[in-house]
Amino acid sequence: MYTSKIAGLGAYVPENIVTNDDLSKMMDTNDAWIQERTGIKERRHIKKGDGNSTAKMGVKAAKIALERAGLTPKDIDLIVFATLSPDYYFPGCGVQVQEMLDMRTIPALDVRNQCSGFVYAISTADQFIKTGMYKNVLVIGSENHSGGLDMTTRSRNVSVIFGDGAGAAVLTKAANDEGGILSTHLHSEGEHAMELSLEGPSTERWVPEIIAENPQENIPYYPYMNGQFVFKNAVVRFAEVINEGLEANGLTAKDINMLIPHQANLRISQFVQKQFRLSDDQVYNNIQKYGNTTAASIPIALTEAWEEGKINKGDLVVLAAFGSGFTWGSAIIRW
Numbered sequence: 001m002y003t004s005k006i007a008g009l010g011a012y013v014p015e016n017i018v019t020n021d022d023l024s025k026m027m028d029t030n031d032a033w034i035q036e037r038t039g040i041k042e043r044r045h046i047k048k049g050d051g052n053s054t055a056k057m058g059v060k061a062a063k064i065a066l067e068r069a070g071l072t073p074k075d076i077d078l079i080v081f082a083t084l085s086p087d088y089y090f091p092g093c094g095v096q097v098q099e100m101l102d103m104r105t106i107p108a109l110d111v112r113n114q115c116s117g118f119v120y121a122i123s124t125a126d127q128f129i130k131t132g133m134y135k136n137v138l139v140i141g142s143e144n145h146s147g148g149l150d151m152t153t154r155s156r157n158v159s160v161i162f163g164d165g166a167g168a169a170v171l172t173k174a175a176n177d178e179g180g181i182l183s184t185h186l187h188s189e190g191e192h193a194m195e196l197s198l199e200g201p202s203t204e205r206w207v208p209e210i211i212a213e214n215p216q217e218n219i220p221y222y223p224y225m226n227g228q229f230v231f232k233n234a235v236v237r238f239a240e241v242i243n244e245g246l247e248a249n250g251l252t253a254k255d256i257n258m259l260i261p262h263q264a265n266l267r268i269s270q271f272v273q274k275q276f277r278l279s280d281d282q283v284y285n286n287i288q289k290y291g292n293t294t295a296a297s298i299p300i301a302l303t304e305a306w307e308e309g310k311i312n313k314g315d316l317v318v319l320a321a322f323g324s325g326f327t328w329g330s331a332i333i334r335w
């Protein structure tokens, strides 16, 4: 029997730092409100002409992950790319990575599960490895949020939260006794799809229709978030899916060495930390520096935690995410 393990991790964020004070020059907000409600101090935004895009940032993170795994692009059998902000409506970012990294004509799959995207992507990669179909899978989470945010007061509850960046992991086939991904757990509840969504342009609402609706009043082409409703559901689902993963492996919260929650909001992470009675060094947070980078947030946080020596061989690492869809999931990993 095989399992899959994470053989290499990488992250990339654009150089351009946007502080809360910078945002307060564009909209009616302030550093104290943003820090108190979200924990965010600053985030990165792509700057026009800096050579970044969702796919290009993904490639930068992937190169680091590949090097750390001791592999080359030619060794990869499948690309799984998670994003809600692809460079194009179609095709997806996965094929762009295949071309940019000069890979073989391997399959490239895009995952559209927003903040849970990386957990869904890891789970997909894990299944392909465990069935024996592929040996090495490149998993990327990358977002260019700044290109699609409404930087005016009317969307301030959304626009202060999100940032740009990318993270990547190389998953590789391993023997069962080497540790690796023990299990993954995925869920969705489409009933709440529109509570955190970007309606248009889409095949349901194409551009002329949006313009006809008067964009000054109606802004379906910017993200909408029912913040309090999302918050309330997030704290419940995070706890459920972490418990589900622990129970499936005969473990309890006492076994967790490191929890990497999707960096949605520092208050959500702190709430989950309290529920599981984890200490500060058992939960990794970096939303303070990057904001919420959606599909990129877990791989960026996982990479940083590993770089800082906070994840060691034998540790039980738990990844957990909740986001638009609603979708949520967890991955239980023995490092």
Ligand code: ACO
Pocket (backbone or CB within 6 Å): 028, 029, 030, 033, 034, 037, 038, 114, 115, 116, 156, 157, 158, 160, 196, 225, 226, 227, 228, 230, 231, 234, 264, 265, 268, 292, 294, 322, 323, 324
């Ligand atoms: N600056 C200043 N004031 C603001 C801002 C801002 N950026 N945004 C909202 N406000 C004001 C509101 O206008 C409101 O003012 P009012 O009382 O005069 O009407 C007041 O602050 C409170 O607004 P709420 O929206 O009720 O604020 P809340 O305490 O709920 O915090 C927040 C908003 C931070 C968005 C919170 O609801 C939250 O974190 N929700 C979860 C969000 C989340 O995790 N999203 C990511 C999910 S992941 C994904 O899939 C993309």
